[in-house]
Amino acid sequence: MRRRTLSRPAFVLSSALASLAAACAEPPAPQTSVDCPAGTETELAAEYATSVHPLLLRPVDQGGCVACHAPDSSRPFVVWPDADETFRQSRVRGLLDPTGERTLLAMLARSDGLRMPLAGQAWPEAERSAVERLVCRMAASDLPPASCSDADPGNVLLRRLSNDEYDRTAARSLGDATEPSSGLAADTPGHGFDNVASAQTLSIGHLERYLNVGARLARETLLVPSSVETNLEAESLSAYIYNGQKPGPGQGSVVGEHYHFQRIRSYLNGGLQHAPYAGTYTIEVKARGTSAPHYTCPEPNAYDLCVQHQAAHDGPWLLVENNVAPKLVVMVDGQLVGQGIDVASVAEPSQLGPFASYSVSVPLEPGFHSVRVWLDNVVYWAREERDVTLDVDRIRWTGPLPADLPPVDAARIARFLLCDSFACRDQAIANALAVLWRRPATSDEVARYAVLVDDAAAAGESFKDGLEAVLEAALASPNFLFRPELDPEPDVPASRPLDGYELATRLSYFVWGGPPDADLLAHAAAGDLVQDDVLGAELDRMLQDPRASAIVERFAAQWLQLESIESSSPSAGAFPNFSDALKASFMGELHAILVDALANERTVFELIDSPRVFVDARLAAHYGLDATGLGEAFVAVSPGASGRGGLLASAGVLMMTSHPSRTSPTKRGKWLLEQLLCRPPGAPPPNVDATFEGKDVANLSPKEMLEQHTTSPSCAGCHAQMDPLGFALEGFDAIGQARTTYATGEPVDDVASLPDGVTLNGLGDVVAYVKSDPGFPLCTARKMLTYALGTDPTRFDPCAVEAVTSGFADGGYTLKALVRAVAMGPTFRSRRPAKQGEYDDLFGGQP
Amino acid sequence: MTVGDGRAFGRRLLLRGLGVGLALPLLESLTPRGARAEPPTPIRRVLYYYVPNGFNMNVWADAVATMAGGKLSSLPGLPGFLAPLAGGDGKKDLREKLLVVSGLDNAPANYRASDDDANGAHFQQTASFLSCRHVDRTPFGAGQSIDQSIATSLGYITPHRSLQLGLHGSANGACAAGWPCAYLGFISWADATTPLAQLNAPGEVFETLFSSSAGGVSPADLARRKARKLRVLDVVHADAKSLHGKLGQADRYKLEQYLTAVDEAEVKAQAMGAAAACEVDPLGAVPVSYPERLDLMADLMTLAFKCDLTRVISFMRHSGGASFGKAYDFVLHDGKPLTEQKHTYSHWNAPLASEVGTLEERKAAYLAKLAAINTWEIERLAYLLRRLDDVVEPTGGTLLDNSVVLFGSELGEPDHHLANDLPLVLAGSCGGTIATDRHLAFNGGAMKNDTFADLHLGLAQRLGVTFAPPMGGGPLFGEDGTKPLPGLDG
Incomplete structure (x- = not known):
């Protein structure tokens, strides 16, 4: 039943050994100079265990191997100490998975032309002869394909919703489309995806924000919009004088139940007031005051202390024009509201009567707004000891006007508020938990949450208040934030099929990036989702649903690292024609390519080699294509001779793999190897000597400069693969414009050679190189499995990748075929508890 | 055919992982109302101010020589990139409140030949900055960082036991060869495997501090x-x-x-x-420019201390390695904005071929630009220190006097990814327990007895936190913190 898509015979293992390959590549009769009799699998495994494996347990950094194997340094060449397991995995990986660990055996299996050992590097003779003999024997033996019959579904760690998944969940389960994750801690992606459990940690910083955002969502889910009213008693507010200091003696104080302004510009701080909705808000001040007698002050210096007066806003200090009533000024967010209010006043404090109300209104956006009430004018002079005074009794904040309130979303409320009575407590709780937790709640859980409703009742709150607390807790619960899959025997690592609810949740987060819908949950409840036919039908339905756009927005965007386009910032000096609008068009093209690929069942090969290019008017001009009739929408046109249309020729990818002012062949090559072929080169070793001492490199071309990489053994291993792929794309500048010369006027050189001698002449050859590499579909499958399971790809059984790749091929290499191959396969549909010590590397042996 | 306009896609991507600033008011003044009972003695506080990816060590070597002896305040100014701390342009001279420290290594941060992977540059140094432990690709984990040791020991005497603040986006995409992003993204670790998420948006910090x-x-x-x-x-x-x-x-x-x-x-x-x-007074929109947001974070840190909302802050100006994805165009060199990120200039030994001049000229240009970034970093530090120094405390002295700010980077020489001879600036005397206005030099070389971890222990001691030796012996903190650094008190 299992089919092999990469039908390389076993002797490919020897291809890295050029000299030996000649001797061994013609089975069944190897040359007699090498003693390599054919053997059974058992015999060869035994030879591996006795003569090769012990040698490979040595650290990499002995024997001149570290130049190429630097990433593995002092680690042994083999990652599994057990010889039989290493042999099995090496067989499987060597044949099927050129992306495997950078072990010696994987190196032997490489088909990308990187020979071992590099010139000038020594390979200990005993090791060489033992390995060569084994490889030769395997070639001679014509072994059957390595067995994948017992593929291990692996363990899937407890996953937490990524921020994007949280948003999609809030949108679907709560009807909240505000993308609330903007209030959450940032994701810490691993292996390129935001949902990889091993890279997720949780601290108080995460939880606090889950609590805050959850509380807001709970409140708003049940909210009937209403106006707010806050009364601020003046005597409880703090006052400040104009320079931010507290009022001193005689500058204002609390008198009884009101605040008494006196002698100096000062304000009462009404703090931050909440505006729940956009609309008109009213600030009403209850006040009274005394006026000052008429006086003009033509010559300020004639008085001990003349008049101080200032408009509350940014006006200059003014001489007084008085006989003034106290002028009350309201400021919101530091801005004057209206023109100030003349408070009705009396001449003598003894005549002061009751307070009167004065109001100003102001249109505001939702949020918190600062409110201050000022006494704007002050008249004081020493000879008569008379002031303008103002007494404020209360400030009232109300709004918005009823007409400004949003309509009630009755359906949203009714989804959780099954009835507005304590009588349906348990029913409402069970409903809420089932919606948010993607499974029915147990009676214990319902009882636990009932306490929240009962406590609210005891505190005199309504049933709705209690239900709000239920939602708040349910949204902060690990049952919501995580996606638990509970094993009957969690410490016994035996595989089991997922149950219906587990499968529904895996499926929906995989295909939709969000929670399962009623249909899926109904099948989960009925128990038939685990059947092939029902699952297949549900999958087809899901792929037809608009929510399947998550495959583009979540999977493909992360696979291709497209967020790097957003963060790219080309130098304005080097590219004066670049703009954010152009950047948006770059992103738009990639979105269009991927949406088209998903909707119209394009093959993965068409992603890089397409007969159509998606452009809007701006991008067409950027690509030198005919923009006639184009506007803001992306339209498929013929690329003509431009070579555009595929990912590799898209301005977005070309830009995000460049430096701000220049291209980087290395970055372009690295992206291509890492994202499309899953052969990530290592990063430069520390203390790398990049000085090229003793050489006059000032006059070298960019290419000659970078070729210095390949003269240093510590750099050559990786750069010899990366740089040529990038050099062949030098016909495009750092914002993806076609070019034939560099800024210096030198002609562009986009011909480069790979280590195996293949010459790449421009974009077309790079496209052909990627298309023909069996690692490309395999890598795509591997990336999707990583995303689907949220699991570190190095932990997959290689057989699982092989099986998915096989289904991918059968389905014609379309994205939907790949989704089906993953979702219908045993790896996705089953799980096993972790083995003892399986995650020691991750948790430092802590559990 | 037509396929939408594609723009919603960009928006969602943009939102993912980025700290989206809330439209909260800008701080216009800091006006707390001291309603809480005043403690009898000054409250001591510590702030770890991290900048990524090292310094121009030539400039630093010159500066160290210039500050060889005597009071900093008797020098004509301050040498090299430290100059902004000496005031000028009407800004306050901070020299009397500084202790410049040179010659300490954070040896556990450096690559070791025995490491299982050699691609840990920046990861290892950044994760080790406050933990002083050597980290490996696997198993995952640093150690408890010094700020968390202090915070745990102090307990919940303030509403926030500690604050982790920063000003950078996600470190995604920068994580090479299977090294955990967390090593680059965080300097505060609650325990070996729990890095603490930072608040990266000023609006979020404000809300966290004052929402109630x-x-x-x-x-x-x-x-x-x-x-x-x-x-x-x-x-x-x-x-x-x-x-x-x-x-x-x-x-x-x-x-x-x-x-x-x-x-x-x-x-x-x-x-x-x-x-x-x-x-507190509330206030306007969060500014867009990076330097302005940086200063706003300084305002907020000042406020957090002033209102005694916390006594321990770690601030990470940017994630380790300073691969900003964006040019440092807010830093001028020769009157022109820089065109590359700090990481590029930090590898001054391998300047880009696209620059003008001979190799030596291009190296010199890179070094000069790296120094310009360092100067800018010190200017922003000076802004924070002056804010702290503007606040007079009821118990006497300023906030700065009663606190200690440790400014440094995970690297000294960035080109070689070495955490040796770390340039360090301490500011504030932590309530008179640190002798300032001087330069404290430690000798390099193989015989080094004093370490960066010892400095962490010395500061912790001033916060009243001491470390008991582990059972069976071994360091008090990190891998090589054996005693509180001698010489801090003069």
Whole structure:
């Protein structure tokens, strides 16, 4: 039943050994100079265990191997100490998975032309002869394909919703489309995806924000919009004088139940007031005051202390024009509201009567707004000891006007508020938990949450208040934030099929990036989702649903690292024609390519080699294509001779793999190897000597400069693969414009050679190189499995990748075929508890 | 055919992982109301101010020589990139409040030949900055960082036991060869495997500090919220406990992180209302430019200390390695904005071929630009220090006097990824326990007895936190912190 898509015979293992390959590549009769009799699998495994494996347990950094194997340094060449397991995995990986660990055996299996050992590097003779003999024997033996019959579904760690998944969940389960994750801690992606459990940690910083955002969502889910009213008693507010200091003696104080302004510009701080909705808000001040007698002050210096007066806003200090009533000024967010209010006043404090109300209104956006009430004018002079005074009794904040309130979303409320009575407590709780937790709640859980409703009742709150607390807790619960899959025997690592609810949740987060819908949950409840036919039908339905756009927005965007386009910032000096609008068009093209690929069942090969290019008017001009009739929408046109249309020729990818002012062949090559072929080169070793001492490199071309990489053994291993792929794309500048010369006027050189001698002449050859590499579909499958399971790809059984790749091929290499191959396969549909010590590397042996 | 306009896609991507600033008011003045009982002695505080990716060590070597002896304040100014701390342009001279430290290594941060992977540059140094432990690609984990050792020891005497602040986006995409992003993204670690998420948006910091005080919440309403929060925490704690018993070993570990967080949230909820005593003025939109947001973060840190909302802050100007994805165009060199990120200039030994001049000229240009970035970093530090120094405390002295700010980077020489001879600036005397206005030089070389970890121990001691030797001997802190650094008190 299992089919092999990469039908390389076993002797490919020897291809890295050029000299030996000649001797061994013609089975069944190897040359007699090498003693390599054919053997059974058992015999060869035994030879591996006795003569090769012990040698490979040595650290990499002995024997001149570290130049190429630097990433593995002092680690042994083999990652599994057990010889039989290493042999099995090496067989499987060597044949099927050129992306495997950078072990010696994987190196032997490489088909990308990187020979071992590099010139000038020594390979200990005993090791060489033992390995060569084994490889030769395997070639001679014509072994059957390595067995994948017992593929291990692996363990899937407890996953937490990524921020994007949280948003999609809030949108679907709560009807909240505000993308609330903007209030959450940032994701810490691993292996390129935001949902990889091993890279997720949780601290108080995460939880606090889950609590805050959850509380807001709970409140708003049940909210009937209403106006707010806050009364601020003046005597409880703090006052400040104009320079931010507290009022001193005689500058204002609390008198009884009101605040008494006196002698100096000062304000009462009404703090931050909440505006729940956009609309008109009213600030009403209850006040009274005394006026000052008429006086003009033509010559300020004639008085001990003349008049101080200032408009509350940014006006200059003014001489007084008085006989003034106290002028009350309201400021919101530091801005004057209206023109100030003349408070009705009396001449003598003894005549002061009751307070009167004065109001100003102001249109505001939702949020918190600062409110201050000022006494704007002050008249004081020493000879008569008379002031303008103002007494404020209360400030009232109300709004918005009823007409400004949003309509009630009755359906949203009714989804959780099954009835507005304590009588349906348990029913409402069970409903809420089932919606948010993607499974029915147990009676214990319902009882636990009932306490929240009962406590609210005891505190005199309504049933709705209690239900709000239920939602708040349910949204902060690990049952919501995580996606638990509970094993009957969690410490016994035996595989089991997922149950219906587990499968529904895996499926929906995989295909939709969000929670399962009623249909899926109904099948989960009925128990038939685990059947092939029902699952297949549900999958087809899901792929037809608009929510399947998550495959583009979540999977493909992360696979291709497209967020790097957003963060790219080309130098304005080097590219004066670049703009954010152009950047948006770059992103738009990639979105269009991927949406088209998903909707119209394009093959993965068409992603890089397409007969159509998606452009809007701006991008067409950027690509030198005919923009006639184009506007803001992306339209498929013929690329003509431009070579555009595929990912590799898209301005977005070309830009995000460049430096701000220049291209980087290395970055372009690295992206291509890492994202499309899953052969990530290592990063430069520390203390790398990049000085090229003793050489006059000032006059070298960019290419000659970078070729210095390949003269240093510590750099050559990786750069010899990366740089040529990038050099062949030098016909495009750092914002993806076609070019034939560099800024210096030198002609562009986009011909480069790979280590195996293949010459790449421009974009077309790079496209052909990627298309023909069996690692490309395999890598795509591997990336999707990583995303689907949220699991570190190095932990997959290689057989699982092989099986998915096989289904991918059968389905014609379309994205939907790949989704089906993953979702219908045993790896996705089953799980096993972790083995003892399986995650020691991750948790430092802590559990 | 037509396929939409594609723009919604960009928006969602943009939102992912980026700290989106809330439209909260800008701080226009810092005006707390001291309603809380005043403690009899100065409150001591510590702030770890991290900048990524090292310094121009030539400039630093010259500066170290210039500051060889005597008081800093008797020099004509301050040498090299330290110059902005000496005032000028009407700005306050801070020299009397500084202790410049040279010659300390954070040796555990450096690559070792025995490491299982050689691609850990920046990861290893950044994760080790406050933990002083050597980290490996696997197993995952640093050590508890010094700020967390102090915070844990002080306990919840303030509403926030500690604050982790930063000003950078996600470190995604920068994580090479399987090294955990967390090593680059965080300097504060609650324990070996729990890095602490930072607040990266000024609006978010403001809300975190003042949400219960700035919203005009009445005491009754606050009490209601507090009771609700405690009840909610009880319920989710029970959920987690119930789940915990049904999970396998590895998943249990993940859930234990959740349970720990619930416990901490409960303690913080109990402290709700404390911040209500500190009243702040509210204020305008969060600025867009990076330097302005940096200064706003300095304002907020000042406010957090001033209102005694925390006594321990770690601030990460940017994630390790300083691969900004964007040119440092807010830094001028020769009157022109820089065109590359700091990381590019930090590898001054391998200047780009696209620059003008001979190799030596291009190296010199890179070094000069690196120094320009360092100068800019010190200017921004000086802004924070002056803000702290503007606040006079009721117990005497300024906030700066009563605190200690440790400014440094995970690297000294960035080109070689070495955490040796770290340039370090201490500011503030931590309530008179650190002798300032001088340069404290430690000798390099193989015989080094004093370490960066010792400095961490020295500062912790001044916060009243001491470390007991572990059973069976070994360092007090990190891998090579054996005693509080000698010489801090003159």
